Amino acid sequence: MTAERRVMAASATVRGREVRGRLLAAAAELIVEVGWSGVSTRMLAERAGVAPGLVHYHFASVQALLSRAALDSMHGIVEEFRAQLEGASTPEAALEVILSALDGYSGRDPMSLLFVESFLAATRDEELHTALAAVVADFRALLARRFAQLGVAAPDQTAAVVAAAVDGLVLHRALSPGTSAATVTPVLARLLTPARRQQRGNRKDRASR
Amino acid sequence: MTAERRVMAASATVRGREVRGRLLAAAAELIVEVGWSGVSTRMLAERAGVAPGLVHYHFASVQALLSRAALDSMHGIVEEFRAQLEGASTPEAALEVILSALDGYSGRDPMSLLFVESFLAATRDEELHTALAAVVADFRALLARRFAQLGVAAPDQTAAVVAAAVDGLVLHRALSPGTSAATVTPVLARLLTPARRQQRGNRKDRASR
């Protein structure tokens, strides 16, 4: 069995899996450093410390490797965020989780750049596009569900608002040079809090960070 | 005088200016079609209908041509927007201008893609980065000034809010596949209207700076 192409072979050997992992890690780093389309076969091999030929042994193409690396990274941070958000038991705590997460993604933060690079690459790659859309949809559903549980707002409304806000703030933080978290924080707080005011006259203001 | 490099020579001849213009137009198109770093010398020449050598005769480098094209395009739409916004005499009319402008930038709209491509390219090009930042700052100042005139909110507060919102909504529209204007419009409206309620309702909010 020639296995036609080792497109997504899950690596039967320990060493094989290790090399695969090193290539994926190298890909994530390089996307941030030189941009999605600036990553080359030789670069990846050198960064991962393996022979150039291995790139196309473990992955069908450079594009496939980059897509895989981007999706893995995003899936990772969504999972991490999910854990944090589930630990928050009040609307204030949940808002705090979001805000501190945004603090983590500062200025030209690697993760922000990886996000934007990937989304832009997805513009010309239908397969990556749908895969990415799934991750994002998952993230938004997670947010909407949690906010509904906490009684902040109706699920669909919250989802739409939060989706636009988070997308926007990630871009804003990633691309605007001198923008501090302080600029962006009150905007998000404003988006999320009004719904509570409707429930009852709540004067409680968020403490400044 | 060898003129060292014809870096930004303003083309003395009619034909010269025409070729320059065609190259700039081709650049703007190609950035959207194949991505910033996917544009090549030959592509540009073919699209503009001129000999390949002309690209480096009129511009110092391909990068310089792309930067110039992107900045010109952005400057153009900012000017157009400025004219529309100055025609709006009430806060509602101004909001309407913004919302209808966003309607124009739908889904995978060329202009949205050009924006994001350029911002991302600016991440690795300091010169482009500062030039772009200037255009964006100009745009934000324009918005803030106009809203202050219309009595919507204090200038600095409006600037921060609108900046984040517009950045965000452009990305949101550009990258989210099925997003309609209807999803995004109420969010922006919500960001812009509360300030008016503040003036009349006089609910003292803590300034966030």
Added chain:
DNA sequence: GCTAAAGTTGGGCAACTGCCCAGGGCGAAT
């Protein structure tokens, strides 16, 4: 031990890249 599969190597290929440049044409001033 032996065999077959999985993994690895580094060179090779055609296609492309940005930029250069010797040379030619053309309009305007002299």
Added chain:
DNA sequence: ATTCGCCCTGGGCAGTTGCCCAACTTTAGC
């Protein structure tokens, strides 16, 4: 009519790209 810049041409250069592949080593099953 000659000269002088500007404009234009198309090929050439050295370098890089993605992907392939024949030969090699390592690993797993028996």
